[in-house]
Amino acid sequence: METERLIMRRWRSEDREPFAAMNADPEVMEQFPATLSREQSDAMVDRIESAFEEHGYGLWALQVRATGEFVGFTGLAWQTFEARFTPALEIGWRLARAAWGHGYAGEAAAAAFEHGFGVGGLEEIVSLTAVSNLRSRAVMERLGMVRDPADDFDHPLLPEGHRLRPHVLYRLGRDAWRRGRGAVTR
Template sequence: METERLIMRRWRRADREPFAALNADLEVMEHFPAPLGREQSDALVDRIEAGFDEHGYGLWALELRATGEFIGFTGLAWQTFEAPFTPALEIGWRLARPAWGYGYAREAAAAALAQGFGVTDQPEIVSLTAVGNLRSRAVMERLGMVRDPADDFDHPRVPEGSPLRAHVLYRIGRDAWRTASAAS
């Protein structure tokens, strides 16, 4: 898929090194329990690619159209951990710090939402993050996603006692997405 400034594509071997650097960046991984080592990062790419093989969509590698530079990922993934809202199709993103502040996450996420609603029969797509991740929450809101504080939850994959365990959940239904995408 392509947007005005981005190419959203399957992963390449050459993406693994810059992705590992992104996953080792303490600021990028601030809202995750820990940064990822190279082996963990590569295993994540393998899981992402397996998701593409299973579903036909997933977390697309992002590159800048102008330069071909890899800047992270944006896309769709199924969340199946135990929570009142799962299983759920989630939209997510992770970008390298030099790519922050340019609207790339929102641009790619809007394309991923269109793909998600176009190829699935899901009535809604969710996004979730640690309570303190204000940057990602702002992207969710710019996409037209809505938070109901009653949906907030403690993420079961984050250790008890961690300040990152408390999560917020944002949702967008198919009709709300149509309205939001028509307005942008």
């Protein structure tokens, strides 16, 4: 898929090194439980690629059209951990620090919504993050996603007392997406 400034594509072997560097950056991983080793990062790419094989979509590698630079991922992934809203298809993103503030997450997410609601025929897509992740929450809101505080939850894969355990859930239904399509602001 392509957007105005990005190419959203399957992963290549040359993406692994910059992805590992991104996953080892404490600032990029601030809203995740820990940074990732090279081996953990490569295993994540393998899981992402397996999801593409299984579903035909997933977390697309993001490449800046003008430069060819790999800057992270945006896309769709099934969440199946035990919670009152799962299983659910989540839209998510992770970008290298140098790519923050350019509107890439929202731009790519809009294309991912187009795929999920258009081609995939999905009824709802969710996004979730730690309560403290204000940058990602701002992207969710710019995308027209809606949070109901009654949906907030403690992430079951994080231990009691972990600073990131409190999570928020944002939702976007297909009808709301159709009404607001094109309304994403950078």
